[in-house]
Amino acid sequence: MLLNSTGVGAGYFYLRRRWQGWVAAGVAAVLVVVAFATDAAGDPWLWRGLAALWVLLLVLDAWRIGVRHPPVAGRRALVVGIVAVVAVVGAYVGYGFLGRVAYDDGVAAQGGGDCAVATERFEQVTGPYELTLSSDVAAADRGLVECADFTRAVDSEGEAAVERYRQFRRDHAASPLGPLVHDKLVQTYTTWARGLRDEGRLADSIKVYRDLLAEDESFAPEVADAYLRLAKKVTSEPPVSASEAATALEAIADEFADTPSAKEVPAAFDALYAAATAPFAEGKPCQAVDVLAFFAALTNKAAAKVVGQAKTQYPRAMLDCGLTELRDGRATVAIASFDRFIRTFPEHGDLPQARSAQIAAQVAIGTGARVPVPAPLGAGGPNTITFYNTVNSPITIKLAGSTAHEFTLPPCETCPEAYAPGAGPAACDSPIGRPLFAVGLGGGTHHVLADFGDGEDLVQQFEAAGEFNSFCLYVERKR
Numbered sequence: 417m418l419l420n421s422t423g424v425g426a427g428y429f430y431l432r433r434r435w436q437g438w439v440a441a442g443v444a445a446v447l448v449v450v451a452f453a454t455d456a457a458g459d460p461w462l463w464r465g466l467a468a469l470w471v472l473l474l475v476l477d478a479w480r481i482g483v484r485h486p487p488v489a490g491r492r493a494l495v496v497g498i499v500a501v502v503a504v505v506g507a508y509v510g511y512g513f514l515g516r517v518a519y520d521d522g523v524a525a526q527g528g529g530d531c532a533v534a535t536e537r538f539e540q541v542t543g544p545y546e547l548t549l550s551s552d553v554a555a556a557d558r559g560l561v562e563c564a565d566f567t568r569a570v571d572s573e574g575e576a577a578v579e580r581y582r583q584f585r586r587d588h589a590a591s592p593l594g595p596l597v598h599d600k601l602v603q604t605y606t607t608w609a610r611g612l613r614d615e616g617r618l619a620d621s622i623k624v625y626r627d628l629l630a631e632d633e634s635f636a637p638e639v640a641d642a643y644l645r646l647a648k649k650v651t652s653e654p655p656v657s658a659s660e661a662a663t664a665l666e667a668i669a670d671e672f673a674d675t676p677s678a679k680e681v682p683a684a685f686d687a688l689y690a691a692a693t694a695p696f697a698e699g700k701p702c703q704a705v706d707v708l709a710f711f712a713a714l715t716n717k718a719a720a721k722v723v724g725q726a727k728t729q730y731p732r733a734m735l736d737c738g739l740t741e742l743r744d745g746r747a748t749v750a751i752a753s754f755d756r757f758i759r760t761f762p763e764h765g766d767l768p769q770a771r772s773a774q775i776a777a778q779v780a781i782g783t784g785a786r787v788p789v790p791a792p793l794g795a796g797g798p799n800t801i802t803f804y805n806t807v808n809s810p811i812t813i814k815l816a817g818s819t820a821h822e823f824t825l826p827p828c829e830t831c832p833e834a835y836a837p838g839a840g841p842a843a844c845d846s847p848i849g850r851p852l853f854a855v856g857l858g859g860g861t862h863h864v865l866a867d868f869g870d871g872e873d874l875v876q877q878f879e880a881a882g883e884f885n886s887f888c889l890y891v892e893r894k895r
Contacts (some may be wrong), residue, residue: 454560515541519552522559527592531563538563562591568681570600576625577604609642618646619660640672644680651688656709658692662714669718681718688721696729701736704755708733730763735770739789742773747780747787757878768792776816782865790820796856799880806843806854806890808833809869815855815891817880825889826851834891844888 522537541556542850558699565587569580581601585594605628612621625639643664647785650661665681665688672678689711696704696761711719712727738753758767772793797818805825815821834842855878866874866889874889 422434430492448655451546480829505818506718516552518554522556523592524561526563526650529593529596531567531865532595533849535563535768562588562593566597567594570595573602574608578809579606587591588828604630605631606635609673615643616649618649622646622664625763637677638673639670640675640677643668643672644677644684647684647688651684651691654691656688656692657705658688658710661692661781662690662710662719665718666714666716667714682721685719685722689725693729696733701733701740703735704733705730705753723812731757731764734760735766735773738771738777739768742780742787742789745780745786747777751781766792768794772820775814775820775822779814779816779820779865782873783877785863785877787863788818790816791818791858793820795819797880798883799859799885800846800854801857801862801880801885801887802852802854803889804847804888806831806840806850806852806888807835807868809891811869811889812865812867813853814865815862816865818860819859823853823855824854834893835895837892840890840892843890846888 419764430749454520481663483670517584518537520538522534522541525537525843527529527836538559542553542560560583565580566585569577569584572580578601581597581604584591584597588594591597605624609621609628612618622639623643625635628635630637631660645666647661647664650657650664664684665684668675668677669681692707692711693704695701695709708726711722711732714723714726732758734753738750738757740754741747741750754770754777757764757770758774761767764770769792772790772795775793776787779785803813803825804824804830808827808829810824810827812824813822830849831843859880861877862875862880864874864887866876868874868889868891870891878887
């Protein structure tokens with residue numbers, strides 16, 4: 417019975433039942449081969465149960481044979497049986513010990529980043545030592561996958577390496593290679609970011625640096641330096657993108673205030689403001705309006721100085737832009753600039769000038785004339801012109817010249833809606849009793865645009881000269 421408990425039918429050979437012994441040995445060999453082929457370590461208790469059942473069958477069969485034959489005298493059979501059992505058990509224990517040593521060697525090599533040695537040892541655990549049925553087999557199999565993924569990442573560069581290291585951490589969160597993956601990822605980010613920086617691709621470099629910061633905050637000064645380089649580069653290369661440069665400088669002020677680069681932010685803002693608003697200093701206000709609006713809207717404390725400058729220059733640039741457009745004969749565009757000024761700065765001291773120029777632009781559009789930039793609204797002059805209405809309907813008048821005016825003459829209640837053809841001038845015999853409005857004008861040509869409310873406008877110009885003059889407005893019926 418003891419010899420059969422070895423699992424290979426040794427008892428049959430002792431009893432000279434060789435055919436049974438060979439059958440038992442063959443079955444045992446088949447079980448071993450099948451166990452290797454079907455990854456027995458993946459379901460160890462199944463195979464432990466099968467092994468125990470097989471040994472039990474052999475022991476029971478040996479007992480069956482033994483009860484039919486008289487016992488053999490002497491202790492030789494007992495000693496042989498004990499030795500055989502001890503030898504088998506000892507061999508299996510030694511087998512398991514060697515498997516454990518191979519696994520421990522693999523883990524040590526893996527922890528040191530030597531996946532070549534780790535792979536060799538893990539393959540021994542999952543191969544020759546698989547029938548230890550130990551949990552080390554499954555762990556070694558995981559180690560093989562981890563080393564394979566780690567090696568692929570190490571053999572990659574740049575973005576591909578980063579993605580593979582990230583995927584490694586997602587797939588193998590508890591791996592002994594974790595610290596090495598972190599170090600390799602930091603090294604990869606650093607090499608990649610610095611390479612982009614040195615190529616002048618600063619915006620791309622900063623994106624990589626931001627990911628690097630998530631891994632290692634000690635790179636903050638280097639990241640801040642990249643932001644500062646970007647701001648200076650944008651400042652020096654026209655057309656200046658004030659938004660991009662200011663965003664970079666604000667990032668330094670907000671996130672990297674304790675780095676050397678932060679000390680340079682105020683001066684960098686000054687340089688950026690000077691470069692971005694240069695067209696205003698060069699007499700090109702329209703090119704500076706939007707950038708001044710941008711600076712005036714900044715709220716970061718690091719930009720306080722340029723914000724103050726922008727708030728002072730922004731309205732002047734917007735008004736000067738409209739006045740320049742009016743001088744250049746682009747009245748339609750000028751109106752949009754004046755409208756924007758009036759909406760944006762309703763309390764500004766230059767509002768009368770903007771309103772006067774707006775009226776002049778409207779007159780220019782309605783009359784087709786090239787009108788000068790007028791004096792601010794409300795400015796008078798030595799020449800008094802009295803406008804009066806001789807028809808029974810209101811008349812809205814826009815006047816542009818030395819200054820600009822807009823007013824509405826109420827209807828003349830005692831006057832007709834219109835006069836017979838050719839009779840209109842006779843209605844202008846006297847302004848007495850007629851709705852009238854007097855304005856003081858400077859000398860020179862003035863343009864009148866009068867709206868009678870019937871879809872037809874009066875377009876006329878006159879020279880302002882003399883202390884007192886009158887301007888009669890009437891309508892003649894169509895023939």
